[in-house]
Structures are given as structure tokens and as C-alpha cells.
Amino acid sequence: MEYEAHQKALASYLESHNLKRTKQREEILRAFVDAGGHLTGEDLYQFIRKRAPRIGYTTVYRTLKLFVEAGLAEEHHFDDGVTRYEIEHKHHDHLLCIFCGKILEFESSEIEEAQKIVAEELGFTLLRHRHELYGRCADCSASKQS
Amino acid sequence: MEYEAHQKALASYLESHNLKRTKQREEILRAFVDAGGHLTGEDLYQFIRKRAPRIGYTTVYRTLKLFVEAGLAEEHHFDDGVTRYEIEHKHHDHLLCIFCGKILEFESSEIEEAQKIVAEELGFTLLRHRHELYGRCADCSASKQS
DNA sequence: TTCGGTGCAAAAGATTTGCATATGT
DNA sequence: ACATATGCAAATCTTTTGCACCGAA
Numbered sequence: 001m002e003y004e005a006h007q008k009a010l011a012s013y014l015e016s017h018n019l020k021r022t023k024q025r026e027e028i029l030r031a032f033v034d035a036g037g038h039l040t041g042e043d044l045y046q047f048i049r050k051r052a053p054r055i056g057y058t059t060v061y062r063t064l065k066l067f068v069e070a071g072l073a074e075e076h077h078f079d080d081g082v083t084r085y086e087i088e089h090k091h092h093d094h095l096l097c098i099f100c101g102k103i104l105e106f107e108s109s110e111i112e113e114a115q116k117i118v119a120e121e122l123g124f125t126l127l128r129h130r131h132e133l134y135g136r137c138a139d140c141s142a143s144k145q146s
Numbered sequence: 147m148e149y150e151a152h153q154k155a156l157a158s159y160l161e162s163h164n165l166k167r168t169k170q171r172e173e174i175l176r177a178f179v180d181a182g183g184h185l186t187g188e189d190l191y192q193f194i195r196k197r198a199p200r201i202g203y204t205t206v207y208r209t210l211k212l213f214v215e216a217g218l219a220e221e222h223h224f225d226d227g228v229t230r231y232e233i234e235h236k237h238h239d240h241l242l243c244i245f246c247g248k249i250l251e252f253e254s255s256e257i258e259e260a261q262k263i264v265a266e267e268l269g270f271t272l273l274r275h276r277h278e279l280y281g282r283c284a285d286c287s288a289s290k291q292s
Numbered sequence: 293t294t295c296g297g298t299g300c301a302a303a304a305g306a307t308t309t310g311c312a313t314a315t316g317t
Numbered sequence: 318a319c320a321t322a323t324g325c326a327a328a329t330c331t332t333t334t335g336c337a338c339c340g341a342a
Contacts (some may be wrong), residue, residue, distance in 0.1 A: 168321095201323090204325080205323055208323085
């Protein structure tokens, strides 16, 4: 996709979420698309700075929270305690390598079913969940078989 | 259990985890037992201050990390982003009411089995996991059926 | 034009660290 | 006695706020 069209897509994505379109917001959204993954506020700030040096730290933070409220991004608190954001897409959970930091996504309907039952048994109306698996990824297992 | 015996139990619990026994550490451990639940550093500090006013914030924080390293406590980062600690006991996951903040614990062997399979399929050696269910508890559903 | 969005600087929290002193073994 | 733990104050880090200015609709 050429740059022009790309920008338009980002802008309309913002508008479809009832967010006013601004240069900064487009940049932050573009950072999610281009950098990808699960990023900290700092990650995003550094990434965006290269393209839009005049953007403020404040704006990044404010925009991230705004995106979360608008359902356009999701906030995570993994074990390292750092707040991370990822662009919203189909529901999934995470698998994290504690050696290299890689983060994969997974989805399991069996687990979703099972947890629904668990919640019911305890009298809860289940609204959402988080499921994180921590381990060693294939690459790390291969490189050092300790 | 009378106070004396109680203190001894706490002390030996520390020693069995290779931690030197100090008044402060015993107090922090006692706070976990008496206050129970999933507490923030601040919670613990306030709770302990009533019994041992001379204890420092620093000590509470340092000790909590120490306890985690020693496998005597566990650290959690739930969705509210606040770091919470709980005394280590049999493995379990959590069910949190987003209305009243209540935290229940659960354990499901079916889920544990299913996630092991998921991890294997993605080439991961599963080491540990976290599973959090967020919803509305029975009490909150009863009080306001909105 | 008008209101919301931005950026900067400063504030606010939550931890952590340096260092002199106190304490457990 | 010796090594480690503690407490205070100050330093960090991360995130939030106040406020004047700027920009999008």
C-alpha cells in the first residue's frame, strides 16, 4: 500500500472509533502497525520520535489510554511489570519466552469453555480473561540445551 | 495458636527458606497471614505499621522482593496495574470481580492440561502460567441486577 | 471561530539506591 | 566481632496534570 493510501486508512480507522484525526494519533497508530507487537510507552515514543520528532511523551501516553478506551488498543501487564500495548485484534492470549522475551499469541476454544464453567461454579459472570503461558521457546531450547 | 508459638512458627518458616530471622521479616510474614489476600506494598506497609511503627517503607519493599526470590511469596500484576503480593501456597489462578475488587482463587486440571498442549504445539516448554478471569461476582450481581 | 489536542515543565506515585547505623548469629 | 539488615533521605522511573498555545472541523 502506498503511503498516501496508508495514511487515509489510518485516519479513517481513527474516525471509525470516534477519535478526531490528528497527525500524532496517526503516527501512533502507524507505529503499532509498523513496529508491531507488544510495546511499552517508551518503545512507542522512541519509535515515533524518529518520524515525528516534535511529538511529546505526554501525547503518547495520553493517546495510548485513549486508544484503550476507544477499544482500539489493549493494555497488558505481563510478569515483568512493564505496561505494554498492542493494537486490538481478534481475541487471543499469550505465550512468552522468559529467555528471549518473544511473545506469541494463541487461542483455545477448549480453554475458553473450561474457564466459563469454572467461573459459573464460583458464581461469577465471566466478562473477560487473560491467560499467559511462560516458558522457553523452540529457538532458545535449540541454542542452549541446558 | 498463642502468640509465642505463632512467632516461632513464623521464624522457622523464614529459616526454612534460608532467610535470616529479623523482627521486620516476621512482621511482614505475619501480615500476610493475618491480613491475608493479595496485598500491595502500601497495604502491607500500613498494616504492619500499626504493629511495628518503626518499620520503613524500604524494608517492606526489599523484603517482598526477597520473599518472592525465596519462593515464599508471589507477585501479581492484575489489570489494575498495581503490584500485589500473596503468600505462596498451592498453585492456583484468579477470578476477580471488577465491581467490588474481590479476588477468588481457582484451579482446573482440564485447563492445565489444555494449555500444556497449546504450548507444545507452538514449540514451547511450559514453565509456569497465569490465568485471570474477570467478571461480576455473585454478590455484585445480586445487589444491582443491571 | 471554537473546542479539543498538544507540548512543556512540573507534579505525583511507586520503587530503588546510597550510606551510616543497628542487629542477628 | 562480622556480615547482613534496616531506616532515612535522596534518586529513579513511569505516568499524570496544569496551562498556554496550536490546529482540525
